[in-house]
Amino acid sequence: MTHRDEVSHDELALVERVVGVGDPLTVGRFRYRFGSRQWEWSDEVAAMHGYPPGTQPTTELLLSHKHPRDRDRLEAMITSVEDGGAFSSHHRIVDTHGQVHEVLVVSEPMLDADGAVIGTEGYYVDVTGTADEFRREALDSTLPAVVDARMVIEQAKGALMLAYGINAEQAFRVLRWRSQETNVKLRTIAELVIAELPKVAGDEVKLRARLDHVLLTVHRRHVEDDPVG
Incomplete structure (x- = not known):
């Protein structure tokens, strides 16, 4: 060598x-499907928000965790997803225990076998601390x-x-x-x-x-x- x-x-x-x-960073995946208007997240993203594995996310649930100072940014991110756009965002969320998490979210369009855009998928990266x-x-x-x-x-x-x-x-x-x-x-x-x-x-x-x-x-x-x- x-x-x-x-x-x-x-x-x-x-x-x-x-x-x-x-x-090491805590990283988790998520998806949003346009047809069913449903969110999916991995156990890691659920934990960032303070929930046990298997918890089903919704738009309302995600919005409930917005940090007061990042309210507009988080709402814009979720609106972008639901309107069919990929996005990236650096903002804070507040988990169910009141702890603040600083997260970086990156995504891109999710495609089907024919190349049609059917949703958005990407990662939450917890960069807190x-x-x-x-x-x-x-x-x-x-x-x-x-x-x-x-x-x-x-x-x-x-x-x-x-x-x-x-x-x-x-x-x-x-x-x-x-x-x-x-x-x-x-x-x-x-x-x-x-x-x-x-x-x-x-x-x-x-x-x-x-x-x-x-x-x-x-x-x-x-x-x-x-x-x-």
């Missing part, structure tokens, strides 16, 4: 160890082999921060989540994010839509771009 291969294999662990990202600052201790001197990777990741983090209104550590943790779930290297995901930037220069709405798509389809895009792995 070459030194380059070693860096590639250990890149995520090295960057995470230096940055110090803290506890992440710090505003993180460590960069001696990266240039102790990990010179991943300096380039760090620069790419920093650019991707900046794009996510702009698109979703989250801080630097939250953006890194979102990239890490997709890397762990899809088994695609963190740097590869960052490169896919950066590749979208020239296409949507100056348009934050299009940027959010493009990054939603990248995050939700990165596993498929990676296989198409690099079929030999």
